[in-house]
Amino acid sequence: MRITSIARTDVSLQGGDLVRRHRLSTRLWHWISAATMVILLMSGLMIFNAHPRLYWGQYGANPDYAWLEIGSAGGQGFLRVGDRSVPTTGFLGQWTDHAGQPRSRAFPDWATIPSSYNLGLSRRWHLSFAWLFAVAFGVYALRSLMNGHLRRDLLPSEGELHPRHIWQDIRNHATLNFPKGIAALRYNILQKAAYLGVLGLLLPAMILSGMTMSPGLDAALPWLLDLFGGRQSARSIHFIAATLLVLFVVVHLSMVVLAGPFNEIRSMITGWFRLPEEKS
Amino acid sequence: MASLISRRGLLTGMALAAPALLVGCDRLGASPSFRDLVLSTGETLAYRTHRLFASNTLAREFDPSQLSPTFRTNGNTQPRSADYRAHQAEGFANWRLEVGGLVQAPRAYSLADLRSLPARTQITRHDCVEGWSAIGKWTGVPLRTILDTVRLRADARFIVFHCADDFGGKPYYESIDLVDAFHPQTILAYGMNDGNLAVGHGAPLRLRVERQLGYKQAKFVMGIEAVASLLPIAGGRGGFWEDDGSYDWYAGI
Numbered sequence: 001m002r003i004t005s006i007a008r009t010d011v012s013l014q015g016g017d018l019v020r021r022h023r024l025s026t027r028l029w030h031w032i033s034a035a036t037m038v039i040l041l042m043s044g045l046m047i048f049n050a051h052p053r054l055y056w057g058q059y060g061a062n063p064d065y066a067w068l069e070i071g072s073a074g075g076q077g078f079l080r081v082g083d084r085s086v087p088t089t090g091f092l093g094q095w096t097d098h099a100g101q102p103r104s105r106a107f108p109d110w111a112t113i114p115s116s117y118n119l120g121l122s123r124r125w126h127l128s129f130a131w132l133f134a135v136a137f138g139v140y141a142l143r144s145l146m147n148g149h150l151r152r153d154l155l156p157s158e159g160e161l162h163p164r165h166i167w168q169d170i171r172n173h174a175t176l177n178f179p180k181g182i183a184a185l186r187y188n189i190l191q192k193a194a195y196l197g198v199l200g201l202l203l204p205a206m207i208l209s210g211m212t213m214s215p216g217l218d219a220a221l222p223w224l225l226d227l228f229g230g231r232q233s234a235r236s237i238h239f240i241a242a243t244l245l246v247l248f249v250v251v252h253l254s255m256v257v258l259a260g261p262f263n264e265i266r267s268m269i270t271g272w273f274r275l276p277e278e279k280s
Numbered sequence: 281m282a283s284l285i286s287r288r289g290l291l292t293g294m295a296l297a298a299p300a301l302l303v304g305c306d307r308l309g310a311s312p313s314f315r316d317l318v319l320s321t322g323e324t325l326a327y328r329t330h331r332l333f334a335s336n337t338l339a340r341e342f343d344p345s346q347l348s349p350t351f352r353t354n355g356n357t358q359p360r361s362a363d364y365r366a367h368q369a370e371g372f373a374n375w376r377l378e379v380g381g382l383v384q385a386p387r388a389y390s391l392a393d394l395r396s397l398p399a400r401t402q403i404t405r406h407d408c409v410e411g412w413s414a415i416g417k418w419t420g421v422p423l424r425t426i427l428d429t430v431r432l433r434a435d436a437r438f439i440v441f442h443c444a445d446d447f448g449g450k451p452y453y454e455s456i457d458l459v460d461a462f463h464p465q466t467i468l469a470y471g472m473n474d475g476n477l478a479v480g481h482g483a484p485l486r487l488r489v490e491r492q493l494g495y496k497q498a499k500f501v502m503g504i505e506a507v508a509s510l511l512p513i514a515g516g517r518g519g520f521w522e523d524d525g526s527y528d529w530y531a532g533i
Contacts, residue, residue: 038301051411058342059405061412063350110298113305119409120526121309127322127533215407216326216491216532220334231405231413 015181015277021267026149029140030268036133037245039125042113044242045106046122052093052106054239058230067236072104134207141199153187154196160189178259180278198248202241209238315526323528330491330532335459339490342403347473348414351406353480356445356452359500364444372484377468379426381505382436389426391470391484397421400467408494409527418488419471424462426504432458436506440513441487444500447520454498455510455518455529456489465490468501493531495521 013019022030053066060066069080070093077093078085089095095108098115109115113125144150159165169189172178179188187195211217212224212234228234256264260276267273308314359365367375372391380386401419423439439461443452460466469486470477477483482499489496496519510516515523522529 039305042305047411051408053412055412058346059348059413059415061348061352061408061414063352064348110302113302114309115302115306118309118526120521120528121315121319123409124315124319124322124526124528125305125309127326127528128319129322131322131325213407213411214326214533215339215405215493216330216334218405219337219339219491220330222340225340231407235411 013182013185013275015275017275018272019185019275020271021185021273022271023147023149024271025140025143025147027268027271029136032136033133033140036129036136037249039113039129040133041242041246042111043122043125043129044238046112046114046117047119047126048239049106049112049117050119054236055232056229056236057232058225060232060235068239070106075102075104077104130207130210137203137207154192154199156189156192160192165189176258178276180276182275184276185273194248194251198245202245202248205237205241206245209234209241213238320528322533323530326533327530330530331457331459336463337491339404339465342405342415344403344417346415347403347417351414351416351473351481352412354408354494355499356447357480359443359445361444361446364500364502367484368479375484375502377485377501378503379430379505380503381440381507382433383427383430383506384433385430387430394421394468394470394485397425399471400464401471402465402467402488402490404465404488404490406494406497409531417473418467418469419474420467420469420485420488422464423466423468423487423504424464426468427461427506430506432506435508438507438510438518440505440507440510440518441498441501442503442505443498444502447524450514450520450524452498452500452520453514454487454496454520455507455513456487456492456496460489460491463489463491491532495519495527496531 052070053060053062054068055061055064055066067082070088071078071080072094075089075094076087077089077091077095079088079092080086091108093106094102094104097103097109103109105117112122114121144154166189172188173190178184179186208224209228211221212228213231218225218231224234225231228237263274263276309319374390376388376390377394378386378388398421399419400422401417403415403417405413405415407413427439436458438455438457440455441453443454445452456466465488467488469482469488470484472478472481477486482497482501485501487496487498487501507513510518510529514520517523518529519527521527
């Protein structure tokens with residue numbers, strides 16, 4: 001077994017070698033964002049429970065049309081998007097809490113912080129950890145620009161955007177044919193697209209749409225309202241972007257499990273990654 | 281070594297960790313020291329940064345075409361006290377706004393007194409802490425006009441609004457700092473959407489402090505008091521919802 005640094009990938013590395021894969025800044029950001037995103041998601045669902053309706057535009061309240069609503073009617077939970085309504089009794093709108101009590105709130109107790117209805121407390125969790133999240137994201141983004149992480153590891157290299165290459169990568173994913181040997185050191189094009197989409201689009205959208213919901217920040221930064229088309233549009237986009245982030249995390253965790261959870265998690269904690277062996 | 285974390289083991293571990301996380305967060309949230317040390321950072325940082333970088337910015341004012349077709353009411357919509365009901369029956373003709381506390385010239389204003397002062401009309405967005413928004417047109421006296429008349433003493437730090445309504449016998453009240461108190465859009469509104477302020481919206485007088493959330497917009501205002509500290513008042517946190525639950529005193533976010 002040989003141990004080497006990622007900086008010297010010109011030496012002939014092969015399957016089984018232990019290499020440095022993730023920088024400290026990447027690892028710190030990964031775990032800070034993982035922990036804060038769980039807190040932000042669960043406290044955010046509790047905040048949503050206070051008014052489980054979404055609107056487009058500058059204003060939106062009960063007398064106005066909501067494009068999305070989670071509610072309960074006649075003891076049955078439902079999720080309505082536009083004109084389409086699906087029954088969701090048991091997990092949305094109408095559910096039974098851990099003490100066996102029936103509840104008619106949007107998101108159930110196992111998905112929210114705190115678990116029983118408390119808007120003030122969930123706001124405190126959300127608005128305190130949002131600072132940690134946004135500051136960590138800012139530091140990581142700046143660091144990634146300076147140390148070449150963005151340019152070298154995240155932006156697509158020449159040739160990777162070729163349709164044939166992308167198609168090949170889709171086939172590799174679909175057949176669970178993961179890169180082996182030294183190729184496993186680099187993010188593949190679908191991975192790059194997912195990370196760039198999250199870092200460049202979803203997270204900035206989350207942070208900015210969250211800020212647009214603040215009446216104080218709307219006064220300080222009026223362009224926020226124009227960027228999203230109003231506070232209620234920003235609230236809807238905040239919810240949609242959160243949903244997409246949850247989807248990303250589901251896919252991300254599935255890929256970690258499929259690619260070998262021990263090696264993947266170790267590399268994100270210690271930085272060291274064992275190159276997968278080529279099958280002979 | 282790879283067998284130390286199997287796929288099934290990982291999934292089981294995550295399934296077991298989730299309830300532990302929930303119980304842990306509930307316990308932390310219930311701990312007063314965690315609330316004060318960690319969960320108040322959001323409010324503290326927001327208040328400090330907003331005051332440092334944006335203390336005099338104006339809230340957006342909208343076009344009449346952007347008014348909410350229906351402006352819903354919420355909170356108390358009919359104060360129960362006999363005193364208020366008597367004023368209500370008289371059309372607030374004998375109602376007086378008492379302005380006192382740490383001021384050099386305390387005085388009382390009738391509704392007619394307030395209407396005779398230069399008025400400001402603004403079309404602004406009302407944001408409830410729950411998440412909804414409604415746009416309304418408010419007409420009233422800038423709070424600054426009143427404060428300039430009664431002249432604050434040097435030790436005044438906050439302006440407290442005492443209200444006629446109550447929840448379970450506890451009177452509603454709210455408070456703001458002097459930056460918001462002297463802000464040009466902070467008005468004592470007696471008119472809404474070109475009519476008189478309705479009882480459901482806080483007649484005869486409601487505070488509009490446009491860069492903060494709905495629970496700061498005190499309705500049924502009976503008295504205004506300048507104070508040096510919020511601690512001696514009611515629960516000491518500067519407002520009914522602040523005392524009752526865990527709503528932040530600074531509601532600019």
